[in-house]
Amino acid sequence: MSTTERLIPDRLRSPMEQKLKSWETLLLLVAIAIFVANSFASPYFLNAWNLSDATFNFTEKAMIAFAMALLIISGEIDLSVASIIALASTAMGAAVQMGVGTPGLVLIGLGVGVLCGAFNGLLVTRMGLPSIVVTIGTMSLFRGISFIVLGDQAFRGYPASFSWFGQGYVWWVISFEFVLFAIIAVIYAVLLHKTNFGRAVYAIGNNATGAMFSGIRVNRVKFILFLLTGLMSGVAAVCLTARLGSTRPSIATGWELEVVTMVVLGGVSILGGSGTIIGVVIAAFVMGLVTFGLGLLNVPGIVMSIVIGALLIGVIALPRLWSMWRAD
Amino acid sequence: MLTQPGSNAPPKDMPGEPAVLALHEVTKTFPGVKALSEVSLSLYPGKVTALIGENGAGKSTVVKILTGIYQPNGGNILVDGKPTPFPVPQAAANNGVTAIHQETVLFDELSVAENIFLGHAPHNALGLIDLKTMTEKARALLESIGANIDPDHKLKDLGIANKHLVAIARALSIDARVVIMDEPTAALSHKEIEELYDLVESLKAQGKAILFISHKFDEIFRIADNYTVFRDGQLIGDGAIADVSEADLVKMMVGRDVSQIFPERTPNVGDAVLSVQGYAHPTEFDDISFTLRKGEILGFYGLVGAGRSEFMQSLFGITRPSAGAVEIDGTPVEIKSPADAVNNGIVYVPEDRGKQGAVLDLPIFQNITLPSLGRISNNGFLRLAEEFKLAREYAERLDLRAASLDTHVGNLSGGNQQKVVIAKWLATHPKVIILDEPTKGVDIGSKAAVHDFMAELAAQGLAIVMVSSEIPEVLGMSDRVIVMREGRIVAELADHELEPETLVRHAAGI
Amino acid sequence: MLKRLITSREALLIGAIVLLLVLISTRFPGFVRPANLANVFNDTSPLILLAIGQMIVILTKCIDLSVAANLALTGMVVSMVNVAAPGLPMAVILAVAIGLGALLGMFNGILVWKLQIPPIVVTLGTMTIFRGTIFLLSDGKWVNSHEMSPAFKALPRTDFLSLPVLSWMAIIAVILFTIVMTRTTLGRAFYAAGGNPHAATYAGINVGKTQFWAFTISGALAGLTGYLWVSRFAVAYVDIAGGFELDVVAACVIGGVSIMGGIGTVAGALLGALFLGIIKNALPVVDISPFWQLAISGGAIIIAVALNAQANREKGRIILKRAEHAT
Structure with a gap:
């Protein structure tokens, strides 16, 4: 033991200072700016029911995005999430035809999600x-199974009590979806930031x-992350199916890309190792607000995707361009 | 006797021919670091110049500047006395400068011939790569360095030593006037090193200038004609090797007299802690058995590639052995993963600190507590105050030098990084600590601190296994030494049998 | 040498394809008639063209998810050019398609090279941007068959030596890029940059720039395919070839291209594409619902990547003498 007491400070910058200079703060400013711009652009924007409707644009995707954030931080990715929704929804639809009630349907939806996640995780x-x-x-495989089961048909006839989960x-x-979104956000924030x-x-x-050389059971952690991503896809499948009231094999097509976009926009490094849940929450709101605002202006959905795509590249490119420009 | 430290004088020409390649007052800065500060260096035809310095002295930066990978911020590269910038690696090659890099940097999926000629392959009239000519040239080149390798084979099918020969052939494939060898013997066996010396002699005879980077004094005195010493990015001295002694060079390297002194110890060896019986692996090691006692430092000596690290990593649960049994305190244990090893009190400080030892992009405190998360948490929830307390306790115990505990480990010096790795393991209260090349890449000042600390731990009753390829370290620290060769234990030597010659004889099998 | 040839991935894949054809012919012998096989090849040609480009991108440790969107955008632009100026010679149309596709690819490449944004993020973004741009250009309307000039529609179907031009395009691309990949400095640089980027830098290869060229080639091939696609189906709209980028990646993976970079051949990409193409064309004739196709290609990807991983599994260092002789 050293005799001279030479204390190393815990931190040089306070956690608050670090937060203020973070990506999340910048993103929050963007979200506020979009909110203000929207409220000027359309008289229908600042209406409680309209805003409430707007949350459906992102709540289901965000639920998956939280689990995906952890998975991407760990250095992996799951592009099959939208196909898991399709398979879970198809399974629920098939169960409805056999007369399964609401609790059973939810269990089946979540169960299929977990199984799909386990399959990815094992591989x-x-x-x-x-x-x-x-x-x-598995993205092709899971959705492919839905196509085999359904072809160009659809499952309908979900019980009224089931539709509450989406409506x-x-x-x-x-x-309900917004509350669920908030609860899940808190759970994932605690899981990522406050636990072993x-x-x-x-x-x-x-x-x-x-990490492996430090005694961390790397594969076990990664497997659990795939399970969680599957589970959240199952949750999203329950909500989305309940909201739509029907299942087609093309359900939630392209969602995997929107979920990944949400995660990356939220400041999670696609290369792994860094990111926060609050960032993903803000990114969810940003994407929801952009979609909603442009919708109020009668801009078609496909054009919104340009904005989302440009946002994805822009938020990463602009800081780099800025630092390159300053270096010159 | 020596030029003044930081000499600004232009490279003075030695009697005889002028320098083919020289650096003149070259400076290179990186954000926050001055890697080279107005250094000069001259290379002469038919002469081997040894570039000597500790890790971080700026040797690799010099190599990267001379091969066009880095651009200097100040000063000139002189080719035949004329300032010549090397803006891209190709420019260095065009001026006849070629390098054999530290790691064998080649391409597994390409053929041997393609590896040799990548970037300057012969072309036919259509502008396509002339495969036939390329293969023939490669064959001739390989024969000229005495390598019996089929140029059509994919590189991945070759062994380490042959890959190294391909790297040398690649370096010689351009019409080189200057050959840079960056620690070329690091991964070679005794016999291969001798062959390399022969090659160096033949290159000298062809009139090529050679820059030989090494930290092994025996080889410097054997093959070098001139020396240049760097310390902390500055030129400390240069001259003819015949005019200096090893002690002079060491003094220049570290800036003070260092006779490597190892801590005085009175071994206080207790009961057996670890017992290994018949550990085996299909390709890496076989029939490893030994016993380790409390308070003992057991050295593992051998040449690079003798299977020591491979065995240690297997003992630590990274790779599964095909046979063998382990007992801790007389109780059989099964180790299937590093987590099992840590739970049973066996921890491992790896040689590759950046990849295996530490998580460089995480702060110090998170690195120290990584294997002990269970102890600083409550039902899986982290308690930050406890975490900092534990981290600070061990950081101070190891006399860690850092700006704060949330400094990223990647920003620390090699010695302090090693302290973080050791602190991480001590915080788990291990019974056995395995140190794999504990002072590799650690500056000389911190080396002594690491050695002192090892002695202190042993005195407190920890059982220590030390894998080392440095004979003074093995002799100075171990109570007992096991020598491995080609994956097997070939000798076990008690303290009074420890002589350098004995170790080398067993390790080399002569 | 012979042993290496037989155990090569390409040989395995040829074996799998032959087996597949044999199985199909037991149910429906007509499938393996040369004329039908030529049809299957023609139908698979767009996939082959794109798979070659994707293979080169993946070689350099990147991925291009924007190829299908690039195809659709270029297809729409050349259709609109054709509608606006029906008299333009086809050489100009082809040049516009390849040039525009290459430009879009360069945009990806610049972002990866100069700004060092991860390729998956870049191409995820440009994929949606390209699709959205089609909508902006076309206002969501279709360019229909009757609006296209006869010459515009006829080119891919024109027979030459009893094969349509579309097939010839794929054949030419296979030959051209086999030469580029094995016999040019740039071709070898793709392997080096992906196989060992660090070493590539030392060998004087600019890794970022090499990746830029890979994206450019992938884009150019996507552009060419864009024209071939809209002219063959005689329609252009926002969603053509939706999700096709995944088929393209699938063809590469099945063809033995390693997603970690540095491993892959033009022959592999060709065979991977053919494997998928045969399955797609065979399902209806052997009376399996075409809805099975997606699941089968998903299963094939997983099996292929598992097999590749087995083959490339890192073996431990060989230290023991007896192990040295055993291998």
């Missing part, structure tokens, strides 16, 4: 396959070998 952690390829494969309101304009598990996720994303 990645047990067989050591790259997750991007595995999940491009119900808890209080005034606050929908979350710490292991960051360590793995920064240096999986180093």
Whole structure:
């Protein structure tokens, strides 16, 4: 033990200072700016029911995005999430035809999600396959099974009590989905930022070998993350199916890209190792507000996708261009 | 006797021929770091110049400037005395400068011939790569350095030593006047090193200038004609190797007299802690058995590639052995993963600190607590105050030098990074600590601190396994030494049998 | 040498394709008639063209998810050019298609090279931007068959030596890029930059610039395919070839291209594409619902990547003498 007491300070910058200079703060400013711009652009924007409707644009995707954020921070990715929704929804639809009630339907939806996540997780952690390829494969496989079952048909006839998960309101304009979104956000924020598990996720994303050499069970953590992503896709499947009231095999097509966009926009490094849940929450609102605002201006959905795509590249490119310009 | 430190004098020509390649007052800065400060260096035809310096002295920066990978911020590269910038690697090659890099930097999926000629392959009249000519030239080149390698084979089918020969052939494939060898013997066996020396002699005879980067004094005195010493990015001295002694060079390197002194220890060896029986692996090691006692430092000596690290990593649960049993305190344990090893009190400080030892992009405190998260948390929820307390306790115990505990480990010096890795493991209260090349890449000042600390830990009753390829370290620290060769234990030597010659004889099998 | 040839990935894939054809012919012998196989090849030609480009991109440790959107955008632009100026010679149309496709690819490449944005993020973004741009250009309307000039529609179907031009385009691309990949400095640079970027830098290869050229080639091929696609189906609209980028990646993975970079051949991409193309064309004739196609290609991707991983599994260092002799 050293005799001279030479205390190393815990931190040089306070956590508050770090937060103020963070990506999340910048993103929050963007969100506020969009909110203000929208309220000027359309008289219909600042209406409680309209705003409440707008949340449906992102709540289901955001639920998946939280789990996806952890997965991407750990250095993996799951592109099969939208196909898991399709398969879970198809399974629920088939169960409806057999007369299964609402509780059973929810269990089936979540169960299929978890199973799909486990399948991805096993292929990645047990067989050591790259997750991007595995999940491009399961993306085709899961949705493919839906197509085999349904073809060009649809499942309908969901019980009225089931539709509450997608259409119900808890209080005034606050929908069940929005409450669920908020609860899940808090759970994931705590899981990532306040637990041993979350710490292991960051360590793995920064240096999986180093984490393994430090006694972290890397494969177990990654497997759990795939399970969670599958589970959240199952939750989203329940909400979306309940909201739409029907299942087609093309349900939620392209969502995987929107979910990944949301995560990256939220400041999660696609290379792994860094990111926060609050960032993803703000990114969800940004994407929801952009979609809603442009919708009020009668801009078609496909054009919104240009904005989302440009946002995705722009938010990463602009800071880099700025620092290159300053370096010159 | 020596030029003044930081000499600004232009490279003075030695008697005889003028320098073919020289650096003149070259400066290179990176954000926040001055890697080179007005250094000069001259290379002469038919002469081997040794570039000597500790890690971080600026040797690799010099190599990267001379091969066109980095651009200097000030000063000139002189080719035949004329200032010549090397804006891209191709420019260096065009001026006849070629390098054999530290790691064998080649391409597994390409053929041997393609590896040799990548970037300057012969073309036919249509502008396509002339495969036939390329193969023939490659074959001739390989034969000229005495390598019996089929140029059509894919590189990935070759062993380490042959890959190294391909790297040398690649370096010689351009009509080089200057050959840079960056620690070329680091991964080679005794026999291969001798062959490399022969090659260096033949290159000298052809009139090529050679820059030889090494930290092994025996080889410097054996093959170098001139020396240049760097310290902290500055030129400290240069001259003819015949005019200096090893002690002079060491003094220039570290800036003070260092006779490597190892801590005095009175071994206080207790009961057996770890017992390994018949550990084996299909390709890496076989029949490893030994016992380790409390308070003992057991050295593992051998040549690079003798299977020591591979065995240690297997003992730590990284790779599964095909046979073998482990007992801790007389109780059989099964180790299937590093987590199992840590739970059973076995921890491992790896040689590759950046990849395996530390998570460089995480702060110090998170690195230290990474294997001990269970102890600083409550039902899985982290308690930040406890975390900082634990991290600070071990950071101070190891006398860590850092601006704050949330400094990223990647921003620390090699010595302090090593302290973080050791602190991380001590915080788990291990019974056995395995240190793999504990002072590799650690500056000389911190080396002594690491050695002192090892002695202190042993005195407190920790059982230590030390893998080391440095004979003074093995001799100075170990109570007992196991020598490995080609994956097997070939000798076990007690303290009184420890002589450098004995170790080398067993390790090399002569 | 022979042993290496037989155990190569391409040989395995040829074996799988032959087996597949044999199985199909037991149910429907007509499928393996040369004329029908030529049809299958023609139908698979767009996939082959795109898979070659994607293979080169993946070689350099990147991925291009924007190829299908690039195809659709270029297809729409050349259709509109054709509607506006029906008299333009086809050479100009082809040049516009390849040039515009290459430009779009360069845009991806610049972002990856100069700003070092991860390729998956770049092409995810440009994919939606390209699709949206089609809508802006066309106002959501279709360019229909009757608006296109006869010459515009006829080119891909024109027979030459009893094969349509579309097929010839794929054949030419296979030959051209086999030469480029094996016999040019740039071709070898793709392998080097993806196989060992660090070493590539030392060998004087600019890794970012090499990736830029990979995206440019992928874009140019996507542009060419864009014209071939809209002229063959005689229609252009926002959603053509939607999701086709995944088929393209699938063809590469099945063809043994390693997503980690540095491993892959033009022959592999060709065979991977053919494998998928045969399945797609065979399903209806052997009386399996075409709805099975997606699941089958998903399953094929997973099996292929698992097999590749087995083959490329890192073996431990060989230290023991007996192990050295055993291998």
